Amino acid sequence: MNGKDFWINDAWDKEKGRSISIKIKSSLESCRSEFQQIDVYESECFGRLLALDNIIMLTEADEFAYHEMISHVALNVHPDPRRVLIIGGGDGGTAREVLKHDVEEVHLCEIDREVIRVSIKYFPTISTCFDDQRMKVVTDDGAEYIKGYKDFFDLVIVDSSDPIGPARVLFAEEFYNNIHDSLTEDGIAVTQSESMFYDKGLIKDLFVFNKRIFPIVRYFYTLVPTYPSGTIGFSFCSKKYDPVKDMHKKIIPDLRYYNYDIHKAAFMLPNFINQIVG
Amino acid sequence: MNGKDFWINDAWDKEKGRSISIKIKSSLESCRSEFQQIDVYESECFGRLLALDNIIMLTEADEFAYHEMISHVALNVHPDPRRVLIIGGGDGGTAREVLKHDVEEVHLCEIDREVIRVSIKYFPTISTCFDDQRMKVVTDDGAEYIKGYKDFFDLVIVDSSDPIGPARVLFAEEFYNNIHDSLTEDGIAVTQSESMFYDKGLIKDLFVFNKRIFPIVRYFYTLVPTYPSGTIGFSFCSKKYDPVKDMHKKIIPDLRYYNYDIHKAAFMLPNFINQIVG
Numbered sequence: 001m002n003g004k005d006f007w008i009n010d011a012w013d014k015e016k017g018r019s020i021s022i023k024i025k026s027s028l029e030s031c032r033s034e035f036q037q038i039d040v041y042e043s044e045c046f047g048r049l050l051a052l053d054n055i056i057m058l059t060e061a062d063e064f065a066y067h068e069m070i071s072h073v074a075l076n077v078h079p080d081p082r083r084v085l086i087i088g089g090g091d092g093g094t095a096r097e098v099l100k101h102d103v104e105e106v107h108l109c110e111i112d113r114e115v116i117r118v119s120i121k122y123f124p125t126i127s128t129c130f131d132d133q134r135m136k137v138v139t140d141d142g143a144e145y146i147k148g149y150k151d152f153f154d155l156v157i158v159d160s161s162d163p164i165g166p167a168r169v170l171f172a173e174e175f176y177n178n179i180h181d182s183l184t185e186d187g188i189a190v191t192q193s194e195s196m197f198y199d200k201g202l203i204k205d206l207f208v209f210n211k212r213i214f215p216i217v218r219y220f221y222t223l224v225p226t227y228p229s230g231t232i233g234f235s236f237c238s239k240k241y242d243p244v245k246d247m248h249k250k251i252i253p254d255l256r257y258y259n260y261d262i263h264k265a266a267f268m269l270p271n272f273i274n275q276i277v278g
Numbered sequence: 279m280n281g282k283d284f285w286i287n288d289a290w291d292k293e294k295g296r297s298i299s300i301k302i303k304s305s306l307e308s309c310r311s312e313f314q315q316i317d318v319y320e321s322e323c324f325g326r327l328l329a330l331d332n333i334i335m336l337t338e339a340d341e342f343a344y345h346e347m348i349s350h351v352a353l354n355v356h357p358d359p360r361r362v363l364i365i366g367g368g369d370g371g372t373a374r375e376v377l378k379h380d381v382e383e384v385h386l387c388e389i390d391r392e393v394i395r396v397s398i399k400y401f402p403t404i405s406t407c408f409d410d411q412r413m414k415v416v417t418d419d420g421a422e423y424i425k426g427y428k429d430f431f432d433l434v435i436v437d438s439s440d441p442i443g444p445a446r447v448l449f450a451e452e453f454y455n456n457i458h459d460s461l462t463e464d465g466i467a468v469t470q471s472e473s474m475f476y477d478k479g480l481i482k483d484l485f486v487f488n489k490r491i492f493p494i495v496r497y498f499y500t501l502v503p504t505y506p507s508g509t510i511g512f513s514f515c516s517k518k519y520d521p522v523k524d525m526h527k528k529i530i531p532d533l534r535y536y537n538y539d540i541h542k543a544a545f546m547l548p549n550f551i552n553q554i555v556g
Contacts, residue, residue, distance in 0.1 A: 009299060017301035017322030018503075021287060044295030062475065065548065197340065197503045223501075223509050223548070225296075225475045230508010231501050261546040268543035270343065270501070270535040 011054035012162050013228040033114035035166045040122045059226045063093050068258040069222035071097035074155050074188045077241045079248040081154040087142030089159030090115035095129035100252050106135050111166050113139040143169040149182040158191035173209040180213050186240040195229040196273040207277050210237050218243055219277040220266040289332035290440050291506040311392035313444045318400045337504045341371050346536040347500035349375035352433050352466045355519045357526040359432040365420030367437030368393035373407035378530050384413050389444050391417040421447040427460040436469035451487040458491050464518040473507040474551040485555050488515050496521055497555040498544040
């Protein structure tokens, strides 16, 4: 740091000639796990920030917009979600939101136990889930773990990093076939599916094979200022329920982003991406 | 440029400890007008880019998302918009969209004639409006120009830069009072109103006084990756028509962002901003 200004740039994005830059006040932790470089920073205007391999995973200031939307949309469509699997999501933010619902058990399968340790240590408002009796925390490869379950989960959430490094397999057709088989007959999967502006090719590939696997496949998005392009989307892959027509609303107080209007609005897309996923 | 990597950072944003960074291939023009520094760059991945006082105004890659939404929303609410005033918007992108509708006359009041010159020279796909017979182009201070019109415009669009430098007056209560008076009895104003994430204080101020001035005031947004936070919003200030209930749809082909679903969805806001504008 040395008194000189220090800024972090999102490494994945920067390769492509664009990047969000965030000014850092101090480094709180920098370590290398078996899988990746892990950094925690205190930033100038987004609170604490977690980076994996120099790619921004979350900041305290805007993580709610991501974690609420990856969770509450499907939880307000499925009439009675009992068993939930989260793949990735070692920071705990997605599980924190899922546990606001009346669920029975939440499996969290994170490949890198160091991410969980770091989140518990530095992100106490995000990692609240790890004390909850309904949690089953596993450190394993999610693409392998899911093979052990058939007709079991009501909801699978893939809260992955970008399709480089350990998360690459989480964007493959075989993995989505295994998600399908792990779900009950009216199960839903929600999977991190990148930016409609920057990742059209990836989204197109996901939609081509997912439309063969699931009867209902839709794209929806949220706004996250510290992610590339400021928006990130999700695939909504469903065996039975339509994400808008089949809402089963559950009252969840004190959310900062999610509400029933934004739930429906998040599926209304600009023409340029409708042409790809429509 | 000297063979070394050159990146532009949005100057307004950077002050606050965050910024979008865009890699530049070459500089096409750099000049100082009476009002501001004007730069045109060829960027690595967004096509050409216009910056005023080192603040990114537009890029060829994503300007459509801004210009379509600042224009077509109100034009699909007002049943018969004949006379339109654009304040700012010297690049011509907003007028290009307005002229896709069956309007009679479009006044474009840009304070800085150098912006118009540069856009005509370097942004031929954006500055198409300047050949249209329906255009009345004025180089003047919009805050003064509007005082000359009472009960005249069906639609006023304020396509301004940020509230520093020449655009500061365009965020003041007096200016909005004058907009109100320049509008016909069922007129609508749409004004650039910054980011719901980064400019909550400014948006709150705008809404406090606009709710005194206009019967209907709403906030809606679009997605623009090269603007701070990746999203920018607009105030919809209306004397008669509700932006969602009173749509009068006109068929406009070949748009890349706007459609009737996204029109409605753009007014559905996350809780944290609903609390401010609701």
